[in-house]
Amino acid sequence: METKIIHITKENIEATAKEAADVWAQGGLVAFPTETVYGLGGNGLNKEASKKIYAAKGRPSDNPLILHIADMEQFYTLIKTDNAKIIARAEALADVFWPGPLTMILPKADNIPYETTGGLDTVAIRMPSHLVARALLQECKMPIAAPSANLSGRPSPTSASHVIEDMNGRIEMIIDGGDVGIGVESTIIDLTGEVPMLLRPGFVTPEMLQQVLGTVETDAAVYRQVGKDVHPKAPGMKYRHYAPKASMVLVEGAQDKVITYINEEAKKKREQGLRIGIMATDESKELYKADVVISVGSRISMDSVAHNLFRALRDFDEENVDFIYSESFDTSGCGFAVMNRLLKAAGHQVVKL
Ligand code: AMP
Numbered sequence: 287m288e289t290k291i292i293h294i295t296k297e298n299i300e301a302t303a304k305e306a307a308d309v310w311a312q313g314g315l316v317a318f319p320t321e322t323v324y325g326l327g328g329n330g331l332n333k334e335a336s337k338k339i340y341a342a343k344g345r346p347s348d349n350p351l352i353l354h355i356a357d358m359e360q361f362y363t364l365i366k367t368d369n370a371k372i373i374a375r376a377e378a379l380a381d382v383f384w385p386g387p388l389t390m391i392l393p394k395a396d397n398i399p400y401e402t403t404g405g406l407d408t409v410a411i412r413m414p415s416h417l418v419a420r421a422l423l424q425e426c427k428m429p430i431a432a433p434s435a436n437l438s439g440r441p442s443p444t445s446a447s448h449v450i451e452d453m454n455g456r457i458e459m460i461i462d463g464g465d466v467g468i469g470v471e472s473t474i475i476d477l478t479g480e481v482p483m484l485l486r487p488g489f490v491t492p493e494m495l496q497q498v499l500g501t502v503e504t505d506a507a508v509y510r511q512v513g514k515d516v517h518p519k520a521p522g523m524k525y526r527h528y529a530p531k532a533s534m535v536l537v538e539g540a541q542d543k544v545i546t547y548i549n550e551e552a553k554k555k556r557e558q559g560l561r562i563g564i565m566a567t568d569e570s571k572e573l574y575k576a577d578v579v580i581s582v583g584s585r586i587s588m589d590s591v592a593h594n595l596f597r598a599l600r601d602f603d604e605e606n607v608d609f610i611y612s613e614s615f616d617t618s619g620c621g622f623a624v625m626n627r628l629l630k631a632a633g634h635q636v637v638k639l
Pocket residue numbers: 349350351352391403406408409410432433434471472474485519520521522523
């Protein structure tokens with residue numbers, strides 16, 4: 287199919303929102319910017335639309351989709367409201383973090399098809415804050431199921447060019463709203479259990495969640511690699527994610543040791559004829575010798591590292607490197623999300639010095 291690409295401006299935002307709403311009403315797919323990454327949206331109440339999302343991404347159908355909403359009125363139509371404690375927690379979080387980069391898992395209302403939730407009785411919901419996303423969601427008046435707009439297994443798209451790379455010809459429309467702000471996917475918290483459980487770290491940190499909820503636990507699968515045979519709480523956890531084409535190793539330790547180790551290993555691998563990429567930082571990039579050295583940002587700002595991370599992984603793909611060495615980061619603040627994505631990209635291959 288031919289994909290219509292629209293560059294959004296102040297002048298065309300209303301007309302574009304109407305056009306996108308029409309596509310969604312007819313069961314089609316539209317990719318659009320959010321504050322986290324670009325989403326690949328379809329009507330979340332239409333099971334055929336959800337099936338199309340899985341097909342366009344090449345995503346396994348047991349990996350559930352997140353519903354994107356415009357307001358709280360919509361929120362209450364998508365969940366079971368009989369558990370007062372769960373609802374109180376959700377409302378407290380919504381007060382502080384919505385619209386914004388937080389996804390909540392709640393018991394699903396009957397109107398949501400299992401095709402959207404990957405067969406689960408729970409549903410993931412988020413109210414994005416991005417101006418374009420909000421305009422679209424307000425216009426269409428339906429919950430939009432929207433996973434990241436990349437082919438399954440590839441790094442999430444943080445600019446329209448990434449979406450075009452992966453989705454051109456596969457969906458009806460791509461809305462180009464420039465680079466996204468945050469650059470890593472939303473924080474996911476599961477509110478269905480006795481204790482709120484963090485399933486995916488993001489811009490909203492565990493500390494921020496604890497301030498609202500008191501106790502928050504982190505699902506073990508956030509740290510560990512989960513085997514293919516298990517069914518973890520966040521089904522996405524079992525798949526290799528965000529993966530560059532090259533194989534990748536994370537190196538942890540004191541800065542000087544990390545730099546020395548990576549340079550030595552890169553030299554050996556290059557002597558074997560391999561093309562080597564190094565994921566460095568603004569502080570270290572001059573100190574490396576390899577075929578491709580990419581700075582992912584400054585250690586002074588983990589937000590900048592989060593912002594650049596997926597672009598850097600895609601850039602290594604473009605450069606056709608065979609092997610990537612990456613520095614590691616402290617897990618405070620946004621660093622937790624960054625390390626989680628890096629570990630997944632590296633298939634949990636870590637060298638500790
Ligand atoms: P993405 O849309 O690519 O950002 O990924 C969506 C992720 O949200 C999935 O991979 C799951 O890990 C998680 N998710 C969505 N719905 C649920 C749910 N009902 N229960 C647990 N995790 C969910």
